[in-house]
Amino acid sequence: MSIxxxxxxxxYVDEQFSTESKKALLTNQDFDWEGAHSVxxxxxxxxxxNDYGRKGPADGQWSRYGEVAPLSATTEQMTLKKDRSFTxxxxxxxxxxxxxxxxxxxxxxxxxxxxxxxxxxxYTYGVMCSKAGGRPETYKALTSATVYEAILAASQALDDAQxxxxxxxxxxxxxxxxxxxxxKDITMETDVGNELRLxxxxxxxxxxxxxxxxxxxxxxxxxxxxxxxxxxxxxxxxEDFNIHNNPPGISGTLVEGxxxxxxxxxxxxxxxxxxxxxxxxAPTPEEPGGEG
Numbered sequence: 001m002s003i004x005x006x007x008x009x010x011x012y013v014d015e016q017f018s019t020e021s022k023k024a025l026l027t028n029q030d031f032d033w034e035g036a037h038s039v040x041x042x043x044x045x046x047x048x049x050n051d052y053g054r055k056g057p058a059d060g061q062w063s064r065y066g067e068v069a070p071l072s073a074t075t076e077q078m079t080l081k082k083d084r085s086f087t088x089x090x091x092x093x094x095x096x097x098x099x100x101x102x103x104x105x106x107x108x109x110x111x112x113x114x115x116x117x118x119x120x121x122x123y124t125y126g127v128m129c130s131k132a133g134g135r136p137e138t139y140k141a142l143t144s145a146t147v148y149e150a151i152l153a154a155s156q157a158l159d160d161a162q163x164x165x166x167x168x169x170x171x172x173x174x175x176x177x178x179x180x181x182x183x184k185d186i187t188m189e190t191d192v193g194n195e196l197r198l199x200x201x202x203x204x205x206x207x208x209x210x211x212x213x214x215x216x217x218x219x220x221x222x223x224x225x226x227x228x229x230x231x232x233x234x235x236x237x238x239e240d241f242n243i244h245n246n247p248p249g250i251s252g253t254l255v256e257g258x259x260x261x262x263x264x265x266x267x268x269x270x271x272x273x274x275x276x277x278x279x280x281x282a283p284t285p286e287e288p289g290g291e292g
Contacts, residue, residue, distance in 0.1 A: 108255050222278075
């Protein structure tokens with residue numbers, strides 16, 4: 001005699017672990033792409049200092065202030081390259097017969113949380129690391145004995161490049177953070193405000209906010225990065241998400257999404273980023289986060 005036991009399905013979805021975007025502290029939105037696909041900004045040169053000719057102009061010159069030099073005005077162009085999209089359908093009966101757990105609104109939120117945001121973040125971090133103006137002369141894997149020295153060297157590099165001392169962010173992987181905790185020379189201030197914690201800040205070291213970012217959103221071989229937000233422009237020109245109920249040909253819900261974004265490191269501010277890790281190149285269309 002066999003007995004069939006009851007199976008019970010609960011209205012609960014076993015969601016994947018995911019984290020929200022934390023790149024807001026590292027980037028800026030200083031330029032507006034409204035009505036344009038490309039933006040050009042000027043780079044203006046400066047003039048050298050001279051010895052003033054108090055007794056008269058130097059030979060071959062007419063001005064006591066020195067040789068009169070023209071200023072150059074060149075431009076750098078930023079063209080949005082990332083135009084990404086997704087779509088999926090939820091059949092009306094599938095939604096009804098899964099205790100409404102397969103719903104369009106929750107599925108769209110899940111798509112953004114687990115797919116869209118990680119892609120945009122990974123692409124932005126990849127551009128920042130590949131375009132960083134500062135990096136060590138030779139790369140060696142960090143240890144608990146060398147991690148603090150490497151961080152101080154990065155901070156010094158930004159100091160020498162006259163990067164503003166405020167608003168600097170130290171981005172680390174969980175593995176690098178573990179090395180920092182083992183380092184006896186590092187004393188981390190952990191008393192940070194709630195707003196900073198919402199942006200992923202876990203402490204302060206050498207005056208820099210420390211962000212711990214999952215390794216799967218960072219380039220392979222990444223150990224840490226120090227960045228000032230003035231160096232990287234990370235525009236999101238378009239975020240368009242639509243839920244269509246019973247569109248032609250479908251009994252149910254069609255969900256569509258489109259995101260247009262990019263990341264640019266300003267040429268004159270590249271030294272505002274210091275990358276420590278294995279050498280990398282800029283993302284390509286074939287790599288994750290590249291153009292589709």
